[in-house]
Amino acid sequence: MAKMHLELRVNKKEVEALAEPRLLLIHLLREQLGITGPHIGCDTSHCGACTVDMNGKSVKSCTVFAVQAQGADIITIEGLVDGDGSLHPLQEAFREHHGLQCGFCTPGMITRAYRLLQENPNPSETEIRHGIAGNLCRCTGYLTIVRAIRAAAERMNGAGEAAE
């Protein structure tokens, strides 16, 4: 099958790739670009383990063709770590509040939460629960994830106020 030439931005870096039209974005990321943080859990866009941020929206990269990402700006869990190696408040809060166990849903969950907190910087518990309803976790029972996201929001809001 003829391959298409793609240019996109992944985790703040310009990348080029050749992709068959049927190649899924998750496979481009995982197998061609070596970005294995996002996982495949269901193939049907229900579990959210493959969630990445594309042009400012959470997408399930198992249900997006790589060619649809032509010119896109993509952020994965790997891209949430700062250049100096410091972690995003969400990454720290998930550890602090035991918001993960096996870790398989975690990259998608944190990436979704990253976008949620930009859509709604101060979400209530109910808003968080609805905001992550597209991401399944089989280990934690969500309570600690909700707490982690809430704590990260508070920290980010506090930091914002302190900077003003």
Added chain:
Amino acid sequence: MTSEIESSQARTQKLEGLGTRRKRVEDIRFTQGKGNYVDDLKFPGMLFGGFVRSPYGHARVKSINKEAAIKLPGVKAVLTAEDLKPLKLHWMPTLAGDVQAVLADEKVLFQGQEVAFVVAEDRYIAADAVDLIEVDYEELPALVDPTRSMAGDAPVLRDDLKDKTSGAHGPRKHHNHVFTWEVGDAAGTARALAQAAVVAKEQIVYQRVHPCPLETCGCVASMNKVDGHLTLWGTFQAPHAVRTVASLISGIPEHKIRIVSPDIGGGFGNKVGVYPGYICAIVASIVLGVPVKWVEDRMENLQATAFARDYHMTGEIAASPDGRITGLRCHVLADHGAFDACADPTKYPAGFFSICTGSYDIPVAHVTVDGVYTNKAPGGVAYRCSFRVTEASYFIERMIDVLARKLAIDPAEIRRRNLIRKEQFPYRSALGWEYDSGDYVTALDKSLAAVDYASLRDEQRRNREAFARGETRRLMGIGVSFFTEIVGAGPIKNCDILGLGMFDSCEIRVHPTGSAIARLGTVSQGQGHATTFAQILASEIGIPAENITIEEGDTVTAPYGLGTYGSRSTPVAGAATAMAGRKIRAKAQMIAAYLLEVHDDDLEWDVDRFRVKGVPEMSKTMTELAFAAYNNVPPGMEPGLEAVSYYDPPNMTYPFGAYVCVVDIDIDTGVTEIRRFYALDDCGTRINPMIIEGQVHGGLTEALAIAMGQEMDYDEYGNLKNASLLDFFLPTAVETPSWETDYTTTPSPHHPIGAKGVGESPNVGGVSAFSNAVNDAFAHLGLTHTAMPHDHWRVWKTAQSLGLAAG
């Protein structure tokens, strides 16, 4: 004391040992997307495998045409049973003493069964090739309902067994019969039932469900043709057992096989077994000489690997008029699917189902289990429970509620009257188990007080009155469950899998500068072993947990162990860790005595050092002793500071707990809201409370899924109708309530640190609490039992059947 030595308390805190809410070391990489799961592995030249699977529940395979597939560019091989026959690998032994087709041999026996294995350059080409393979089937009548398995006219499912009158677990009485297992006093129980003032009888079905971890099963097989070594990376909950099985099946000597479990994305029992994908990947790698990866997709996972439960239980419970249980009888019809691939200890074809007398002092009991074949997937795994313990707990916890209704005694009160008393431990149950320790009444009372049970019942009474007056269309239900688990399999004298005793192990090396590495025979799948086992060791040998690396899952480096399932890691490998730590400490003590020029007996252990009794300033820290072990040991002593322990537990452990669930049901829609769920767990000594709470939350959420929505829904032809996450219920954050956790602590008397294990308790106790709550909501209307799962449709149907439909 004003010496420069820090207080014991300050030094204890630095260790982050037992009882500390230590943050998990695993999370640093997981939160950055730097986990290393099997599908993350990539090797030069690696190929991808994919299966052609049966669309039918039962059919004869007339022919397989693989010509078009083989011609497809990028396809390297297509394997069928015919290709595996010369290697005698077209069938494989199961953990339960049966055999299972690796690739369909003349017949397919369940939808999704493996028929051919394609190997190609990438997964897209493999999928194309799967589509190009033409299989000609002759459809046969499917047998889906286990109650029909042993009918006279039931079709023969297993041609390979049809004339065999006995199997791995004794006589077979029908061509679709697997085994009969019996335990207890048949005559005594019959007498108790005949003489009882009251007997309650109920049919209780625990539906077929699936563990469905977020990561599916998979592996990469790599045969090095130069040196004859096979390496197999995969989602294995028991890598050493896989190595032994792989050696026995393939004929490759065991020392030339290396099994590695990388990070595992949840197991819950799904990843204990050996699946055809592993065998096919190995064969393909041997044939092609390059690494071959196989990772199932979600539909394959739900269709083919490891269902759980499917127990059809008939119970009779006898009691005096005041609710004292005098006898219990249970017959189970166990649907094992097309091959008996249960993961149970060899001598227990129905697992530890005989824990079904639960937490109650029942004088006599009798259990029989008949396993049967059907045209469904094999499995029967312990889905987040010890072997068949969830089924047993659900059975007794529903039966005691049914009895309570019959006697008009409150469900909490009837439990209290029958709970085994603290002074009865160690307690020998009617079905032969020796419960190690418990304080059940305290746990029940604490839980009832915590939820203000009396007020809840008052509120329910008012709710029912208001409902009767037509003022509300919601009914309130209160579910109580009290469970006893049996975990930590197990003593070699009665527990083995394929002849391998179910001990576990830990090997410790203390480095000269006072840090250490410990390796275990278990495998974490999210339980946080790298965090908690370091805590056990920190308390035992006085080295801070942060200076102890825990490694698992690589058979080249880890000592032999039976793996992680059945809540056995803390009871067995955790015990081995403590015992190996004590060997380290004993040697360190001798070195300390030598350095301090005193007798061993003149020393006492003080958190992280040995000190001379009465002269506390004379001491040697573990860091000092570690270095001395490498350069200044007593004459005649070997240098170094290492130890290994292979721990054969003297008994199982028996965690227990009391759960209360409150639901509000909208009877016009069947929507059931979990208003409150309170869980009190007693898992003995608590190693890391944060991780314990996390395990309880997770187990309760899986219990919620099972009780309120999960069912593997087969139609009469053997089609699995809900083999994707669109239809198979996994709760989201929206349906999942905020859990309340609590605890009591009753240490296990036989475990070195008194720990009992906790990961599975919430699933075992949780399912019945949810189900009891739903049943309780309708109890005043005469309902005694309605089957799980209590999804909206079924709850609405129940309301309809009770005449509550909207006018």
